[in-house]
Amino acid sequence: MIPANKIIVALDVSDEKKLHDLMDSLKGHEVWTKIGMEVFYALGPKVIHEAKDRGFKVFLDLKLHDIPNTVGKGIASLCKLPIDMVNVHAAGGSEMMKRAAEAVKASGHSPLLIAVTQLTSTTTEQMNREQKIMGDVKDSVAHFAKLAQDSGCDGVVSSPLEVEAIKAFCGKRFYTVTPGIRPADSAANDQKRITTPMDALRLGTDYMVIGRPITEAANPREALEQILKGQ
Numbered sequence: 001m002i003p004a005n006k007i008i009v010a011l012d013v014s015d016e017k018k019l020h021d022l023m024d025s026l027k028g029h030e031v032w033t034k035i036g037m038e039v040f041y042a043l044g045p046k047v048i049h050e051a052k053d054r055g056f057k058v059f060l061d062l063k064l065h066d067i068p069n070t071v072g073k074g075i076a077s078l079c080k081l082p083i084d085m086v087n088v089h090a091a092g093g094s095e096m097m098k099r100a101a102e103a104v105k106a107s108g109h110s111p112l113l114i115a116v117t118q119l120t121s122t123t124t125e126q127m128n129r130e131q132k133i134m135g136d137v138k139d140s141v142a143h144f145a146k147l148a149q150d151s152g153c154d155g156v157v158s159s160p161l162e163v164e165a166i167k168a169f170c171g172k173r174f175y176t177v178t179p180g181i182r183p184a185d186s187a188a189n190d191q192k193r194i195t196t197p198m199d200a201l202r203l204g205t206d207y208m209v210i211g212r213p214i215t216e217a218a219n220p221r222e223a224l225e226q227i228l229k230g231q
């Protein structure tokens with residue numbers, strides 16, 4: 001069994017009716033919802049209120065990555081919304097993450113500040129070739145996790161495959177938020193560093209982010225309930 005409050009459902013749609021139907025289909029389960037670029041850019045900040053009104057915690061996943069001043073002020077604006085988690089890209093650097101952390105603190109309601117390490121769609125080979133970061137992707141993730149922790153973030157986004165390394169490096173209380181979750185019978189799509197929900201749980205993830213295996217299922221509620229049962 002997987003505790004519902006460890007699951008963050010990625011509401012990656014741009015159609016308003018589809019969004020409402022999805023949120024309604026999840027009602028009654030203690031899952032979080034994730035508002036990402038697709039839905040936020042299409043429908044705007046009201047979607048956060050709509051998720052909160054239905055009783056869901058909200059992870060606003062806009063992955064800010066810009067100069068420190070812009071990110072600090074951007075995070076300050078986002079913290080006026082009733083969000084429970086927000087994020088930046090660790091590759092933006094320590095000064096940028098520190099400004100984001102200061103903005104969260106100053107906001108008074110303190111959503112968790114999470115930094116993206118290496119996207120779960122990135123392989124070691126791609127990272128070596130395109131980013132010119134040598135070595136294994138796990139080492140880069142652990143490096144960015146420590147940088148994020150030292151800069152005042154509460155946790156990181158990584159694949160479940162890196163959770164043990166992050167916890168060893170940053171301590172058990174540093175949060176891990178892990179997309180790249182695929183039930184055994186689901187397509188990987190563009191995700192590269194993946195595990196099943198049960199393996200993510202065994203590896204010690206704090207929150208697992210699941211999108212298409214639920215949102216593109218014929219019956220999203222049933223798909224969620226299968227995952228909760230550990231199937």
Ligand SMILES: O=c1ccn([C@@H]2O[C@H](COP(=O)(O)O)[C@@H](O)[C@H]2O)c(=O)[nH]1
Pocket residue numbers: 010012036116118119120121157158179180181189191209210211212213
């Ligand atoms: O490294 C990352 C960071 C964020 N994501 C986001 O998570 C969901 C995953 O959706 P699936 O449909 O389950 O693949 C999506 O919103 C991404 O933007 C990520 O996948 N990897």
